[in-house]
Amino acid sequence: DIQLTQSPSFLSASVGDRVTITCRASQGISSDLAWYQQKPGKAPKLLIFGASTLQSGVPSRFSGSGSGTEFTLTISSLQPEDFATYYCQQVNTYPMTFGPGTKVDIK
Amino acid sequence: QVQLVESGGGVVQPGRSLRLSCVASGFTLSSYEMHWVRQAPGKGLEWVAIISYDGSNGKYADAVRGRFTISRDNSKNTLYLQMNSLRGEDTAVYYCARDLGYEGLDQWGQGTLVTVSS
Numbered sequence: 166d167i168q169l170t171q172s173p174s175f176l177s178a179s180v181g182d183r184v185t186i187t188c189r190a191s192q193g194i195s196s197d198l199a200w201y202q203q204k205p206g207k208a209p210k211l212l213i214f215g216a217s218t219l220q221s222g223v224p225s226r227f228s229g230s231g232s233g234t235e236f237t238l239t240i241s242s243l244q245p246e247d248f249a250t251y252y253c254q255q256v257n258t259y260p261m262t263f264g265p266g267t268k269v270d271i272k
Numbered sequence: 273q274v275q276l277v278e279s280g281g282g283v284v285q286p287g288r289s290l291r292l293s294c295v296a297s298g299f300t301l302s303s304y305e306m307h308w309v310r311q312a313p314g315k316g317l318e319w320v321a322i323i324s325y326d327g328s329n330g331k332y333a334d335a336v337r338g339r340f341t342i343s344r345d346n347s348k349n350t351l352y353l354q355m356n357s358l359r360g361e362d363t364a365v366y367y368c369a370r371d372l373g374y375e376g377l378d379q380w381g382q383g384t385l386v387t388v389s390s
Contacts, residue, residue: 166334199376201317208367208380209309209317215375252317256374259331261307261319 167191167255169264177272184240186267188253193233197257200229200238203266204249212251213238243269274298274379276368281384284358294351294368294381302326302346305371308353310364311383318364321353322371335361358388 168191178184188198196216201209211220213229216236226241240247248271253264280292292308308320321342323330330342341354351368365385369377 197374201376203317208382209377210380211376211378214372218375220376220378254317254376256376259322260333261322263317263319266316 166260167194167258167262169253169255169262171251171253171264171267174265174267176267176269178243178269179272180243180245182243182272184243184247184269186238186251186269188231188236188238188264190234190236190255194255194257196232197255198229198231198236199254199256200227201252201254202247202249203252209252214256240269274370276370276379276381278366278368278381278384281366281386283387283389285390286359286388288358289354289356290358290386292353292355292366292368292384292386294353296349296351296370299370299379301344301349301351305373306342306344306351307369307371307377308342308351309367309369309377309380310362311367312361312364315364320366323351355386358386360388362386363388 170189172187198216200213203209217229228239250266250268275297278294307322321332323342327344339357343352365383367383368381370379
């Protein structure tokens, strides 16, 4: 199975900060990576697919990059509604796997 | 608008069975492969199973293979997850989600909580 790791696991930041989350895959997955945002008690929301394509309706302050084994999610200017947990997911090979998550909290 | 609504969760004893349902609206279910994803309390997301468009094929996570069965009835716009021989570690919120292939899971239900406890 392809394992995904995320760093950091927890991040404390302020409104307006630039935030970067890294996801690493245990083997190459091309650009077959998605990012999700999840708020407490809610279902995950797809933000980015294909490593860098923004899902319709997602604000442009979110961006993704990477290919192969290393990927990043960047929030260019953190907004109050962005405080949440973020997960990466590889869609290259079954079983699908998710990263362990990165919780973004208010400093 | 597109909507997925899960039901069927509850408290069940270890070793017993439960069937979850997910009713789709606002889109043609038969045009999409569908997934179940679960999340144990306070934990991360775990993929459970996927089913092909017509229900002829399913793939499963190792943790549930042989105990869970994913199925669908496109005429009823409904996805199912039959869960047998339930264990404590199956306690989780179960989400159904729509597949876009390499583009991820773009629509999710609100989830239904399954608690396995004696």
